[in-house]
Amino acid sequence: MLIWLNSDSKKNLSANVDNYVSAEIPDPLKDPEGFNAVSKFMIHGPCGLQNPKCACMKNFKCTKHFPKKYNASTIFDQSGFPIYKRRNTGINVKKGQFFLDNRWVVPYNRDLLVKYQCHMNVEICCHARSLKYLFKYCLKGHDRATVEISSENGNVTIGADQPVDEINAYFDGRYICACEAAYRIFGYPIHYRSISVHRLSFHLPGERTCTFTENDTLEKVARRNRYKRSPLEAFFLLNQIDPSARKYTYDQIPEHYVWNEVDMIWTMRKKGSQIGRLLYTHHSAGEIWYLRLLLTKVCGPTSFNHLKTVNGRCYNTFKEACLNLGLLDDDKEWHEVMEECAKSGLPPQIRQLFVHIIVNCQVTDLLNLWQRQWKSMADDILLQRRNLYGEEPTNISEKQLQFYVLAGIVHYYCHANAQSQSNSWPM
Ligand SMILES: [Zn+2]
Numbered sequence: 001m002l003i004w005l006n007s008d009s010k011k012n013l014s015a016n017v018d019n020y021v022s023a024e025i026p027d028p029l030k031d032p033e034g035f036n037a038v039s040k041f042m043i044h045g046p047c048g049l050q051n052p053k054c055a056c057m058k059n060f061k062c063t064k065h066f067p068k069k070y071n072a073s074t075i076f077d078q079s080g081f082p083i084y085k086r087r088n089t090g091i092n093v094k095k096g097q098f099f100l101d102n103r104w105v106v107p108y109n110r111d112l113l114v115k116y117q118c119h120m121n122v123e124i125c126c127h128a129r130s131l132k133y134l135f136k137y138c139l140k141g142h143d144r145a146t147v148e149i150s151s152e153n154g155n156v157t158i159g160a161d162q163p164v165d166e167i168n169a170y171f172d173g174r175y176i177c178a179c180e181a182a183y184r185i186f187g188y189p190i191h192y193r194s195i196s197v198h199r200l201s202f203h204l205p206g207e208r209t210c211t212f213t214e215n216d217t218l219e220k221v222a223r224r225n226r227y228k229r230s231p232l233e234a235f236f237l238l239n240q241i242d243p244s245a246r247k248y249t250y251d252q253i254p255e256h257y258v259w260n261e262v263d264m265i266w267t268m269r270k271k272g273s274q275i276g277r278l279l280y281t282h283h284s285a286g287e288i289w290y291l292r293l294l295l296t297k298v299c300g301p302t303s304f305n306h307l308k309t310v311n312g313r314c315y316n317t318f319k320e321a322c323l324n325l326g327l328l329d330d331d332k333e334w335h336e337v338m339e340e341c342a343k344s345g346l347p348p349q350i351r352q353l354f355v356h357i358i359v360n361c362q363v364t365d366l367l368n369l370w371q372r373q374w375k376s377m378a379d380d381i382l383l384q385r386r387n388l389y390g391e392e393p394t395n396i397s398e399k400q401l402q403f404y405v406l407a408g409i410v411h412y413y414c415h416a417n418a419q420s421q422s423n424s425w426p427m
Contacts, residue, residue, distance in 0.1 A: 001179060017074045017124050023084035023107045025091045034110050039093040041119040042108045046098045065386070067103035077382070082124055143175040196274045198254035202232045202295060204288055205304045229264040232295075238266045239302045246300025251276040280344075283337045284360070290318035293327055293336065331364050335372060342376035351377045351405070355412040377405050 005013070013020075025043075026034035044066045047054035056062050074085045084107055092099040109122040148170050176184070184190070203209065208230045212221040229237065235253055238245045245266070248256060254276035257266035278296065281289050294307045301307045308315045310324040322328050327336075334357050341353050354369075354377060363369055381404045382396065396404075 001177075013124065014076065017082055018085060020109055021082070021084060021107050021122050021124050022110060023068070023086050023105045024089065024102045025093055025105060026110065027089075027091060031110075033114050037110075037113045037117060038105065038108065041113065041117070042106045042121075043093050043095060043100055044104050044106050046095055046100060046104070050098055067100075070103065145173050145175065147171050147173050196272075198259065198274050198276045200231060200251060200254070200276050200278050202250070202278060202288075202292060203230060204291060208233065231259055231266075234259075234265050236301060236303050236306075239300045249297065249299050250295040250301075251278050280340070283333075284356075287318050290322045293322055293333070294318055294325075297325065297327060331369055334361065334363055334369055338369070338373045338376070342373070347377050347380040348408070351408050352412050355409055359413070374402060374405050377408070378402075381405060381408070 025038050028035040044056070044064060045051065045054060045062070047056050047062045047066060049060075051057075052060065054062070056064050056066070068086055070088050071083055071086045075083050077083055086102040086105070089102060092101050093104075094100075106119070106121050107123050108120060112122065113120055201209075208225075208228075210221065210225045210228070212224075232250065235250055238253075238257065245253070245257065253266060254274045256269050258269050258274075260267050278292055281292050283289050291307070294301075298307055305314050308318060308321045310321055313324075315321045315324065319328075322333070327333065337357065338350065338353065341350050345353070350373075354373065357363060357369075358366060378401050381401065385396065385404070
């Protein structure tokens, strides 16, 4: 269960982690209730050499990385995972013949644990970058199972006493946990979006998309589309007639104007709020990518030609316009591409993109590109190394981490021929 706190509750959360989550055994004299609950529900193991048959053991190692190390105070590692306080207090819990101390405690919240008297692992997540992964986890799809409904004698029946087509008696089931089930039964909203996002389409001159059925004649399609306008063309029109719109770029327009689908115009926004985002375009798409770049930089363009005009001169291509606007100096476009991808892409995709750029594009200062962008390619590596080798991320130096990222890059570089396929890029 992922619980979001409101902003007031989040103030100073990272400094107050110990008030909410603990990974130590309470003092049996000061808090006997807490001590009993932790001993009963929150002690991992014993595993390791003391108990190699424990369910958590794989290749003679505990997959949950117990016992943990002693730790004087709660800290956060580079990837935003908290490493909880586990002091060597001398307090033990006896499990079978073993005495287990704070290194074996699964993080918990004392009050919840005492109230509900069951195993309840509570952890805190307060790093913006780890949130990206939580979302991926929540949205990865549901746990499902195919189940068969049958009676004891093997005859499949549903309702009446007639045998039914057994193929139909298989159900594609979806698991929902008890709290989600209750939430749905009571009809609470399952999700909402706090701010509406207008996905802005754009196109090269004369390449506006139009829809038609296969029976339509070309004349008919052309006639019907003659007086239509795309949101981008309407944006140019708006700038021609409304001087107050000219201080915005295309992606800022939905904050101040509302798209009217029927009249195909942007009208002044009177209420509500919305933000605009341009659809993702892959850099190798060429002119359309440069058009997209211009649309996020040039305020109040009145036409495609206006976009291509720099210091009074109208250039032939959007790329030349970008060049003369200084948008491509100092490898700016590559930094732009990398940063855009890092917003929504996962590290393997970002590494792949980095390889694509260094293999296929002319980067002037590769070292600078690497130094400014490598961190976005490293997020998953800390996690992987923790899972595979039980390495604590705090023990990995920045140099080592860079080395691991480079290893990932070399891996893609060796397969660089397969890079031209662009379907795996994030939208
Ligand atoms: Zn274990």
